[in-house]
Amino acid sequence: MLGKVWAVLRKDLLIELRTKDSLNAMLFFGIVVLVVFNFALESLRDSIRTAVPGVLWVSFVFSGTLGLNRMFASEKENSCLQGLLMAPMDRGIVYLGKTLAAAIFMFIAEIAIFVCSLIFFNLTVWSEIPWLILVFSVGTLGFTAVGTLLSAISVNTRMREVLLPLILFPVVLPILVNAVEATNIILNGPDYRALKLPLAIMTTFTVIFGTVSYLMFDFVLED
Amino acid sequence: MDLTKQKKLDAFLLGILLIGMILALYMAFLGAPRERTMGDLQRIFYFHVPSGIVGLLAFAANFVASVMYLIKKDRKWDSLALSAAEVGVMFFMIVLVTGPIWAKPVWFVWWTWSPRLTSSLVLWLLYLAYMLVRAYVPDPERRAVMSAVFGIIAFLDAPIVFFSIRWWRDMHPSAMIEKGGIDPAMVPAFLTCSLVFLVLLVYVIRRRLFLESARVELERLERAANLVR
Amino acid sequence: MENVDTMHYLFAAYAAIWIILAIYLFSIQSREKKLRDELRNLREFLEHRPDNRKKA
Numbered sequence: 492m493l494g495k496v497w498a499v500l501r502k503d504l505l506i507e508l509r510t511k512d513s514l515n516a517m518l519f520f521g522i523v524v525l526v527v528f529n530f531a532l533e534s535l536r537d538s539i540r541t542a543v544p545g546v547l548w549v550s551f552v553f554s555g556t557l558g559l560n561r562m563f564a565s566e567k568e569n570s571c572l573q574g575l576l577m578a579p580m581d582r583g584i585v586y587l588g589k590t591l592a593a594a595i596f597m598f599i600a601e602i603a604i605f606v607c608s609l610i611f612f613n614l615t616v617w618s619e620i621p622w623l624i625l626v627f628s629v630g631t632l633g634f635t636a637v638g639t640l641l642s643a644i645s646v647n648t649r650m651r652e653v654l655l656p657l658i659l660f661p662v663v664l665p666i667l668v669n670a671v672e673a674t675n676i677i678l679n680g681p682d683y684r685a686l687k688l689p690l691a692i693m694t695t696f697t698v699i700f701g702t703v704s705y706l707m708f709d710f711v712l713e714d
Numbered sequence: 715m716d717l718t719k720q721k722k723l724d725a726f727l728l729g730i731l732l733i734g735m736i737l738a739l740y741m742a743f744l745g746a747p748r749e750r751t752m753g754d755l756q757r758i759f760y761f762h763v764p765s766g767i768v769g770l771l772a773f774a775a776n777f778v779a780s781v782m783y784l785i786k787k788d789r790k791w792d793s794l795a796l797s798a799a800e801v802g803v804m805f806f807m808i809v810l811v812t813g814p815i816w817a818k819p820v821w822f823v824w825w826t827w828s829p830r831l832t833s834s835l836v837l838w839l840l841y842l843a844y845m846l847v848r849a850y851v852p853d854p855e856r857r858a859v860m861s862a863v864f865g866i867i868a869f870l871d872a873p874i875v876f877f878s879i880r881w882w883r884d885m886h887p888s889a890m891i892e893k894g895g896i897d898p899a900m901v902p903a904f905l906t907c908s909l910v911f912l913v914l915l916v917y918v919i920r921r922r923l924f925l926e927s928a929r930v931e932l933e934r935l936e937r938a939a940n941l942v943r
Numbered sequence: 944m945e946n947v948d949t950m951h952y953l954f955a956a957y958a959a960i961w962i963i964l965a966i967y968l969f970s971i972q973s974r975e976k977k978l979r980d981e982l983r984n985l986r987e988f989l990e991h992r993p994d995n996r997k998k999a
Contacts, residue, residue: 648850
């Protein structure tokens with residue numbers, strides 16, 4: 492089964508590496524959002540470090556949504572989805588492959604956006620990096636776990652990709668709340684022990700919605 | 715159940731409702747003690763909280779209906795899911811409107827990001843999103859499937875949302891603490907109002923279901939007549 | 944807390960509840976009426992012109 496997941500994943504990765512369409516858009520958008528926030532939060536100039544976790548994750552979420560949209564939009568355009576579905580595999584495998592691909596792209600964009608934020612907001616982080624990677628990974632996985640399913644739904648509606656942010660953002664609020672808080676604990680907070688709860692909630696979210704999306708993906712793809 | 719039986723049941727429910735509402739009003743205003751700190755303003759509680767409870771029940775009904783639709787593929791479950799969601803959204807609107815009206819004189823702000831109010835807002839948004847999904851899928855069967863999937867996601871999300879917000883609130887406490895325990899003298903009024911709202915829920919969902927079955931019937935006839943719309 | 948003021952808010956809250964409920968129930972009722980009218984028209988239309996099916 493893992494081999495099949497890897498096959499689906501590899502296809503998406505290869506396509507992206509060849510064109511880099513999605514990644515470029517995600518990166519650019521993420522950085523633009525950072526800049527916009529800098530102007531929006533002008534009054535917080537001196538204490539901007541407290542706003543950084545929120546700014547970062549809003550940027551991640553916008554960027555990730557862009558990536559999720561691209562993922563199914565291009566498939567629908569070229570009817571690749573039909574081809575993919577004719578392959579002898581469980582629809583859930585397609586879900587896993589796509590989710591992992593989306594997570595990887597989003598994570599790459601996040602790293603780039605984060606590095607830019609270090610420059611823009613004059614931060615220094617060294618010892619915090621492994622923890623940040625942990626939080627970014629779990630949060631991203633949770634986001635894409637439910638995002639892939641909802642993207643498949645929205646692409647099949649009259650509004651197409653426009654619907655995705657509207658239905659995705661309310662659902663991923665727990666990830667946003669906990670990821671921002673976890674990032675805040677790492678960057679500004681005193682005690683890393685407080686990380687247990689947000690990480691636990693994010694992991695629970697990922698497991699629940701990953702499983703449920705895996706099971707229901709078949710229904711959404713019926714064409 | 716044929717039409718006349720339906721109408722009879724509806725009339726019966728409406729009768730119980732009218733009596734119930736009067737009873738609920740009596741209990742809320744005269745049958746319950748005056749609260750110490752907030753005075754009579756606190757009486758909003760007797761309608762505000764049952765609205766929330768009943769709204770949650772409606773969303774739970776949507777969840778069950780969504781799951782049943784995915785299993786049985788019977789259109790009736792889809793109609794129930796839609797009706798329950800719409801009615802739930804309405805009850806939550808009541809919660810979101812009465813909440814700030816209650817908060818303003820007590821805490822001098824219209825909105826507090828308290829766990830329950832914020833969770834109510836998110837839940838309201840989630841099921842508005844459900845209605846959006848329904849609005850933009852033209853084909854009836856696909857619409858039923860897509861919204862059933864989203865309905866399941868939304869309901870599973872609700873407790874996680876509440877828990878996350880409540881924990882976040884603990885990290886960022888504010889001066890506004892929500893009422894925890896309830897004075898035992900207030901329980902009869904609260905129970906009465908909750909029961910009346912329960913009957914109200916059943917009545918409104920039935921009315922909405924009626925409307926939906928009429929719409930489905932129209933759709934079926936149009937298709938049978940091969941009319942192009 | 945000024946008692947008169949809180950009465951205004953109490954009234955506003957209860958009024959809001961009735962208004963929201965009333966609007967919703969009325970909207971159901973009017974939608975239902977419109978649908979039943981359309982259904983009746985459609986049924987009459989089909990009865991009087993049974994051979995009106997468009998060839999696909």
